Amino acid sequence: MNIRTAHRDELPTLQELELAAGVLFRNIGMTDVAEHPPPGLEVFEEFRQAGQLWVSVDDADKPTGFVFVKLVDGGAHVEQVSVHPDHQGHGIGRELIEYVGTWAAEQGLPVLTLSTFRSVPWNAPYYARLGFTELPAAELTPGLTEILAAETAFGLDPAERVFMRRPVARE
Numbered sequence: 001m002n003i004r005t006a007h008r009d010e011l012p013t014l015q016e017l018e019l020a021a022g023v024l025f026r027n028i029g030m031t032d033v034a035e036h037p038p039p040g041l042e043v044f045e046e047f048r049q050a051g052q053l054w055v056s057v058d059d060a061d062k063p064t065g066f067v068f069v070k071l072v073d074g075g076a077h078v079e080q081v082s083v084h085p086d087h088q089g090h091g092i093g094r095e096l097i098e099y100v101g102t103w104a105a106e107q108g109l110p111v112l113t114l115s116t117f118r119s120v121p122w123n124a125p126y127y128a129r130l131g132f133t134e135l136p137a138a139e140l141t142p143g144l145t146e147i148l149a150a151e152t153a154f155g156l157d158p159a160e161r162v163f164m165r166r167p168v169a170r171e
Helices: 008-021 023-027 041-049 092-107 124-129 142-154
Strands: 002-005 053-057 063-072 075-083 111-117 161-167
Touching (some): 002 092, 008 023, 008 063, 008 075, 041 053, 041 063, 063 092, 063 142, 092 111, 111 124, 111 142, 142 161
Parallel strands (some): 075 111
Antiparallel strands (some): 002 053, 053 063, 111 161
């Protein structure tokens, strides 16, 4: 598997990939999440220009998944990870997260964080298997509190959301 920085001309493909990945949420009755529009091209481009948007690609160099992160309170916050349904179950999501971990170590960042659904099997339980632990509400940083407020304003139930963290491995 190859992971690299996304190319500008791939951004519409990443939007399509995000929409395709939503089918999993539709299958468990979370249609609002499944039908949420993907990030706009300008959002993808902002992360791409910042060097914080990576894609996994197949042998033909076509994107199969992506991850983008933002810096939040001195850590790398995994904003979004998506893998096309045709490529799920092959470790792509795990490899994307590991890539971000390596990048964060190179940047001198101490921690990876993310927010996800508590009870969706390929969300919090999956990330726990990747070494993430739940971050108690009392330990949310100001930036993570802002993310929670934005998710709540979007309509996500804060009781169903969980923030998780994983220390960045140092070599």
